[in-house]
Amino acid sequence: MMKRRILSILIGAALTGSLASPAFSQPAKPAAGGANISDGVVKIGILTDLSGLYSDLSGAGSVLAAKMAIEDFQAAEKGKTFAIELVSADHQNKGDVASNKAREWFERDHVDMIGDLVTTSTALAVMPIAKEKNRITIVSGAAATLITGKNCTDTNVHYVYDTYALANGTGKAVVKQGGDTWFFLTADYAFGQALEKDTTAVVIANGGKVLGSVRHPFPGTDFSSFLLKAQSSGAKVIGLANAGTDTTNAIKQAAEFGITPKQSLAGLLMFITDVHSLGLKVTQGMYLTEGFYWDFNNETRAWSKRFFEKHRRMPTMVQAGVYSSTMHYLKAVKAAGTDEAKAVMRKMKDTPINDFFAKNGRIREDGRHVHDFYLLQVKKPEESKYPWDYYHVRQVIPASDAVMPVAQSECPLLKK
Amino acid sequence: MFELLGITPQALYGQLLIGLINGSFYAVLSLGLAVIFGLLNIINFAHGAQYMMGAFIAWLGLTQVGPWIGDPEFHLNYWAALVIAPLLVGAFGMIIERTMLARLYRLDHLYGLLLTFGIALIIEGLFRYAYGVSGQQYELPEVFQGAFDLGFMHLPKYRAWVICASLTVCFATWYVIERTKLGSYLRAGTENPRLTQAFGVNVPLMITLTYGFGVALAAFAGVLAAPIFTVSPLMGADLIIVVFAVVVIGGMGSILGSIITGLGLGLIQGLTKVFYPEASAVVIFVIMVIVLLVRPAGLFGREK
Numbered sequence: 001m002m003k004r005r006i007l008s009i010l011i012g013a014a015l016t017g018s019l020a021s022p023a024f025s026q027p028a029k030p031a032a033g034g035a036n037i038s039d040g041v042v043k044i045g046i047l048t049d050l051s052g053l054y055s056d057l058s059g060a061g062s063v064l065a066a067k068m069a070i071e072d073f074q075a076a077e078k079g080k081t082f083a084i085e086l087v088s089a090d091h092q093n094k095g096d097v098a099s100n101k102a103r104e105w106f107e108r109d110h111v112d113m114i115g116d117l118v119t120t121s122t123a124l125a126v127m128p129i130a131k132e133k134n135r136i137t138i139v140s141g142a143a144a145t146l147i148t149g150k151n152c153t154d155t156n157v158h159y160v161y162d163t164y165a166l167a168n169g170t171g172k173a174v175v176k177q178g179g180d181t182w183f184f185l186t187a188d189y190a191f192g193q194a195l196e197k198d199t200t201a202v203v204i205a206n207g208g209k210v211l212g213s214v215r216h217p218f219p220g221t222d223f224s225s226f227l228l229k230a231q232s233s234g235a236k237v238i239g240l241a242n243a244g245t246d247t248t249n250a251i252k253q254a255a256e257f258g259i260t261p262k263q264s265l266a267g268l269l270m271f272i273t274d275v276h277s278l279g280l281k282v283t284q285g286m287y288l289t290e291g292f293y294w295d296f297n298n299e300t301r302a303w304s305k306r307f308f309e310k311h312r313r314m315p316t317m318v319q320a321g322v323y324s325s326t327m328h329y330l331k332a333v334k335a336a337g338t339d340e341a342k343a344v345m346r347k348m349k350d351t352p353i354n355d356f357f358a359k360n361g362r363i364r365e366d367g368r369h370v371h372d373f374y375l376l377q378v379k380k381p382e383e384s385k386y387p388w389d390y391y392h393v394r395q396v397i398p399a400s401d402a403v404m405p406v407a408q409s410e411c412p413l414l415k416k
Numbered sequence: 417m418f419e420l421l422g423i424t425p426q427a428l429y430g431q432l433l434i435g436l437i438n439g440s441f442y443a444v445l446s447l448g449l450a451v452i453f454g455l456l457n458i459i460n461f462a463h464g465a466q467y468m469m470g471a472f473i474a475w476l477g478l479t480q481v482g483p484w485i486g487d488p489e490f491h492l493n494y495w496a497a498l499v500i501a502p503l504l505v506g507a508f509g510m511i512i513e514r515t516m517l518a519r520l521y522r523l524d525h526l527y528g529l530l531l532t533f534g535i536a537l538i539i540e541g542l543f544r545y546a547y548g549v550s551g552q553q554y555e556l557p558e559v560f561q562g563a564f565d566l567g568f569m570h571l572p573k574y575r576a577w578v579i580c581a582s583l584t585v586c587f588a589t590w591y592v593i594e595r596t597k598l599g600s601y602l603r604a605g606t607e608n609p610r611l612t613q614a615f616g617v618n619v620p621l622m623i624t625l626t627y628g629f630g631v632a633l634a635a636f637a638g639v640l641a642a643p644i645f646t647v648s649p650l651m652g653a654d655l656i657i658v659v660f661a662v663v664v665i666g667g668m669g670s671i672l673g674s675i676i677t678g679l680g681l682g683l684i685q686g687l688t689k690v691f692y693p694e695a696s697a698v699v700i701f702v703i704m705v706i707v708l709l710v711r712p713a714g715l716f717g718r719e720k
Binding site: 051052053054055056057059188214215216217219220221222224225226228229232244245248249252253256257258273274276277278279282313 | 424427430431434435437438541544548549550551552553563569570572574575644645646648650651654655686689690693694697698
């Protein structure tokens with residue numbers, strides 16, 4: 001009997017992922033000034049990967065970014081504001097874990113906004129629940145264009161980046177450099193497939209050809225079989241439509257098998273944490289596209305250094321986006337005088353975003369945050385002068401080129 | 417025939433060889449599990465974490481130990497790591513066995529499983545806290561830079577070494593347990609501990625050493641893996657489930673079974689990556705289901 005009980009607890013824990021879901025809260029400040037705040041408190045939930053392969057690029061850093069935004073907002077308002085509470089949980093990159101947690105947060109804990117949502121499958125799982133419960137989601141971590149495409153909702157913002165921007169930045173740059181035949185190594189889930197599809201369109205539109213692709217299980221460890229296939233395709237460029245340790249392992253193994261530098265690699269989604277992990281020797285010369293780079297101007301440096309003081313790593317675009325979007329959300333709640341989702345969302349969409357993260361950013365009806373992107377190239381080891389000095393900014397991609405045009409979007413909210 | 421399959425023989429040989437390389441990792445890891453289960457009846461869920469510790473010790477030795485002791489020029493090279501990491505992790509395993517696992521032998525398997533699972537989570541959590549998940553890069557030792565040109569593929573020297581080293585270790589382990597006097601004591605100790613003890617054999621000590629050895633095998637595989645995979649706290653968690661499937665297919669506790677199954681499944685997985693890559697993660701579990709339906713004790717296991 002006992003045996004069976006232990007077994008069921010164990011299996012239950014492993015399946016539902018309730019093993020690690022730390023949550024902490026910001027001490028609530030006395031309510032003042034917020035007339036129509038439900039339950040007297042604005043509650044923000046950061047639902048992210050706290051333990052898996054995306055936990056460096058989002059994870060605890062995203063929770064910290066949200067915490068910083070709340071503190072800065074309260075400091076700017078000199079404490080005369082509504083109470084704000086922060087909770088966080090680990091969704092383990094699983095859609096079902098994410099949707100269970102989101103329901104619990106919305107129904108039992110009265111969370112008003114869920115942020116971060118790294119991994120497309122978790123974002124797509126949580127968005128419809130937020131719509132049903134009339135709460136807000138702000139996706140900073142996930143990438144698929146579906147989020148503001150077919151699956152768009154009127155209570156969601158896609159804040160940082162998407163596969164369209166990545167494809168148009170990196171894809172176009174590589175084709176223009178002469179890399180006109182491609183083979184894709186694709187993570188076999190919504191994000192990887194979207195990235196492959198969007199990049200294929202860009203490659204073809206710019207006169208290139210796609211010779212083939214191979215889809216690998218997510219997450220993977222050994223990529224040598226797939227790399228050999230890519231090698232025998234003879235393509236000039238191997239496009240890595242994956243992320244995190246999948247990308248770093250693939251890059252490392254491509255060097256081991258002598259595939260690079262004969263064929264070149266294009267990391268279609270790489271974060272500064274990946275470059276930091278691999279080192280400049282392996283990654284030098286690679287192009288990548290990001291929505292934020294810490295060392296771009298004085299404003300980005302100032303904020304990033306504050307973040308670095310606390311986290312001991314420079315922020316990724318996701319973490320910077322969590323800060324910026326949480327701040328924008330809190331300002332919108334204040335301006336609207338309520339935390340009711342529709343009213344707050346109206347304010348968020350009506351107010352342009354001007355901070356270290358975005359200049360004249362605006363949120364479109366489909367939820368897409370329209371802002372500039374950066375085409376970056378990884379520096380040579382000898383060009384890097386100080387820690388985390390990793391990129392040349394080769395081009396600022398204007399928002400109009402980086403974001404999918406309304407005419408191409410499948411989001412019903414745009415077809416009015 | 418090759419034309420029918422849409423692949424050239426060269427490409428196929430290359431893929432089979434890669435399958436064999438991955439299979440040799442499976443073999444070393446599942447061998448450690450099989451030794452521990454066969455002789456201690458413990459399902460060692462911490463095996464993946466111990467494999468990760470091996471890789472991390474290699475990386476720490478190469479890049480961090482020097483600065484720690486105030487001599488930045490000091491490195492623990494690859495060969496030293498190959499010996500020291502298994503010893504350290506093995507010793508760590510023996511402490512766990514003496515202080516915790518030893519209390520569970522009279523209870524059901526599940527308690528051992530729960531305990532080792534908990535230990536794995538703690539170890540992985542600590543490493544994640546200290547080093548993050550993006551992973552560390554272990555530089556390939558200079559001797560292994562470059563590759564052999566086999567005509568049909570470009571075989572990195574290091575991968576060739578991985579096959580040789582793991583097969584040697586696997587065979588030696590099998591030989592010691594199945595063919596030597598020490599091995600016969602071990603097997604007798606598990607068959608009937610009381611009777612063996614009555615003959616003057618120190619069974620508890622033997623069990624501790626066996627657990628230490630099984631764990632050391634995991635760490636050895638970890639050092640082998642360090643130069644080719646990103647050294648990350650999650651590297652073991654990603655692999656451990658597959659390795660458990662290998663042990664189950666081979667027959668729980670069967671030494672030879674785990675070696676042959678490990679290599680065989682590496683090959684099958686390699687082929688799946690050629691013909692239907694999307695299924696390459698799941699194919700092992702499909703085989704596991706089929707084997708359990710046909711031979712519940714595993715391919716090489718004996719029904720008790």
